[in-house]
Amino acid sequence: MATDPRPTPTHEPRTEPTDAFRYSMSSDETACxxxxxxxxxxxxxxxxxxxxxxxxVDTDSLDALFSPANRDERYHLTLRYAGYEVAITGDEVSVLSVS
Incomplete structure (x- = not known):
C-alpha cells in the first residue's frame, strides 16, 4: 500500500471573511x-x-514582495494597519475591522 509523501497540514487554510472590503491594485500602484x-x-x-x-511595515519589502511582476496567488500577507486587519493576496487588498 502506497503512502502519500506530502506532509499533512497542521492548520486550517485561512479564509477571508465575507464582510471584508476588497480593493484591487492598479498596475501602476505600489502595494503600500x-x-x-x-x-x-x-x-x-x-x-x-x-x-x-x-x-x-517595511515599505520597501512590502512593495518588492507585491511588485507587479509578483502579483499572483502564491503570495499572501496579513498585517495590522490603522486599526484594521489588512490581507494582501496577488493584486487584491482586503480590509477587515478588528474587534
Missing amino acids: EAVCNAVATVEGCSVLDLEPIAET
Whole structure:
C-alpha cells in the first residue's frame, strides 16, 4: 500500500471573511499605496489622515514582495494597519475591522 509523501497540514487554510472590503491594485500602484488607499476608502478619509504605513511595515519589502511582476496567488500577507486587519493576496487588498 502506497503512502502519500506530502506532509499533512497542521492548520486550517485561512479564509477571508465575507464582510471584508476588497480593493484591487492598479498596475501602476505600489502595494503600500494600495493598502493606504484601501484603508482610507474604508475610513472615508484622505490617505494623509492615516498614520504613516512605514510605522507598521517595511515599505520597501512590502512593495518588492507585491511588485507587479509578483502579483499572483502564491503570495499572501496579513498585517495590522490603522486599526484594521489588512490581507494582501496577488493584486487584491482586503480590509477587515478588528474587534
